[in-house]
Amino acid sequence: MKLSRRSFLQMSATLASSTALASLPNTASAADIQDGHKALVCIFLFGGNDAYNMLVPLSEPAYSEYISARPELGLTKEQISPTGLTTDNGVALGIHHAMASMLPLFADGQASVVINSGQLIEPTTRSQIEQGEVDLPDFLMAHNSQQEMWQSGTENLSHPYGWAGRMMDMLGISSGISPLFSISNEAKLLRNASSSQTVINSSGVDNYNAWDQESRVNGYFSHFKDREYSNVYERNYALRMKESVIENDELKNVLNAYPATGSYPQSDLAEQLSMASRLIQANDMMGQKRQVFFVGIGGFDTHKDQKTAHHNLLAQVSDAVAAFNQDMNDQGLSEQVTSITMSDFGRRIIANASGTDHGWAGHQIISGGAVNAASAYGNWPDLTLESEHNYNNGRIIPGTAADQVNASLCSWFGLDNAQILELFPNLNNFDSPYLGFVSV
């Protein structure tokens, strides 16, 4: 017996009122958003992507400096495909040949790259670090701290919310189904005051097997409808049961209305992006003028035997991102959707025996119709051992702050300067809080 619609709606209404927004500080009204729908897709490369083997300089002396820093692990010129992009300091960029499926996006002006970005509190050079003149972010080379820092903002590691979640609070965005979607597992990026993020599996939703008997449904619901719990774990567990039931039911309706589109390769990341595509297409049905998606792929912690493993990982990312962009183009949604890669940190330019160790700065790939893709963003760093960019034997100091990258995305979503500085107070230390990689 199916759960009656009526009891469901009753429940949902109760839920909505219990999480309804009291007025938040610095909040615009959702009604103020006039420029139509936008979706941001963060693609997290867990483990620390070896960005210096993802994007490689074609110009000299940059290539020679690169290959002498990693004589064994560096890509040969034959393994690099030109992107047509040039950095702010005039270095032509190639991409790992495993990522050839991205080349049409670069050619069509739908993708660009941010070079040498990472966690920074203020502009930083090697001499300044050695002389103790700059503050450095906490635990620079630790996986979990750095993953979290990308999602919280550099100075906000201890803040309970993530920057994208807080951005949605500031924009006054909320809806029945939360517009903050994490595919697979909860993400710090999406935490905020006004809603619980929607955590969804890329295989979608399914049935509660025991619910073909009304007494079982009633009993299940009694656990959260009729009971008060004094124990804090029971109370929150019952709430999670309730939220899960509602989310499962509402998403079932949405996903039935929006079956999969496009042509995706078979990979976990591709399935996640395919799910994101369906939810993006359903934005109007869900009443979501802004959406943020968090998807991810692991395995980038390539300390050892890196060559094949990294090649395969980059191919998966490239093929999935290319398919996703094609899907967005086919649906006419390309201008509304921007995706960006992030990773714990870049890896050390100097290698281990057959892999690489934790480094600092890395590169990011941005794609979508709103991307200003005429050039790359940022300066190519000097990779030689004694350079001002080279800290601690090959951990490259970022030239662009992660906060600047994230702020640019917030600006595209509609935050003003004051709001952005509230999210990323460090940006006062930089000449400009933004990079111009998306059209506002």
Place this chain on the structure above:
Amino acid sequence: MKNDAGEQRAQYAKFLYRATFGPKQGEIDNLQKMGLKAWFEQQTQSPASYHLAKAQEFAALSEEPVNDNMRTGAWWQRSIQADDQLRQRTAYALSQIFVVSKHGVGNRHAELANYYDILLKHAFGNFRDLLEEVTLSSVMGRYLTLEGSRKADADKNTFPDENFAREIMQLFTLGLWQLQPNGWPKLDAQGNKIPSYSQNDVEELARAFTGWRSSDLFAPMYADNGRHDSEAKEILGSSFPAGQSAENDMQQALDLLFNHDNTPAFIAALLIKRFVTSNPRRQYILRVADVFRSNADGIRGDLLAVLSAVLTDSDVINGFAESGDLQRKNTFGRVHEPIIAVANQARAFDMVSEGPRWWDFQYTEANLGQSPLTSPTVFNFYTSDFTPQGELAENNLTSPEFYLLTADNMRRIHNRLWGNIYAAWASPSERKWTWDAAEFEALEAFPEQYIALINERLFGGLMSQELADYLNYMLTVELQGEYVHLRVRNTLYVAVTSPEFFCPE
């Protein structure tokens, strides 16, 4: 106390939900009769039920090499049927600290089972011995890439691998921040937390750990001193003299980490969270850490003494917990790991495999969001300080297991709990598990006795009056006149999906 005997029995029941994979029929009464001291003695003397041998037995039955399903099936058979429950439960807790995973090691499942056996072997031993055997394990060497790490090579411009050096400090011994003896972070004059090691310590320790190789994932790694960096090192303020072998440096480094001020409280807090409560008070952590620092004989790192302290502390008996900003509210206890909730159910029903080989009837990793030695990363299935958004986070309380309770997993877990109930009536197959519901069927016509039976088997006698009342309503009103098996199944479903089944105190 109003009812001393009843209260005492409740304490024993709660104890068994912590120290074992859940009480089986008769075990609470048995414990009450023998007392904790005799129970600990019995558990420590009970021979270890190893997993590799069981997985190999299953492999022989299927005439295939050990695979994931066999290794997981062996884990379930041991967790449900083995008598050395404290050892099994402890090894499982240790597998979430000294993490290795098939995601990383690869499908080397006999070798993974053998790694699990290392944890079983040392569960009641000394932490220092455990740390050494884990460190030198070829499976760990492969997982955290210590195997093959060699001294810097100027010609190839390569450096030692820092992976294991970093994680042994961050995750296996010290943690990120300097701790007070009670596990709370130390603060500097400005009120900031103080890192417990620097990047330089990581690099130096990585040098000390160079030179280890392996040719057999079942065996420990061996030293190849030609690859070892024998220059002097300075690690966490200690000098490692030049000229030491890989073995010398390893011993000195492990001693240093074992004897570090952070290690007792760091490990105490992790174990308390796995066994007892997500929000221990600092006094509790301190008492357990003190036992780690020195057992009754003055020995550091005695894991059995530590376990005993974790499980029998006065805060555990009194149900005291850190309440964060929820002033003196009910914050003692934890949310079960999904795999432990299912193990509780299976033991309550005394489930057995229908065939001689135990298959992974739960499809554990897909349905429960976790499975032994399958963590996505070395950071385990959740971090120990994870807290779900909402009341717990707002009041500065943690509940790590909540990370696994996504809407998707919640539905899958409850579907598994239902599948396990239904297994008593399902068509037989040697790949399934089953159980005998006759005891329940015999009593369903007598609601009071029937509910008492559910209470005893599935809740150790701790069921709330509200849940008992609801089950009584089902039997006497909602399911009045329905078939016996339906009355049994439906009431059991409601019982095992209750928050109290998943949230033991």
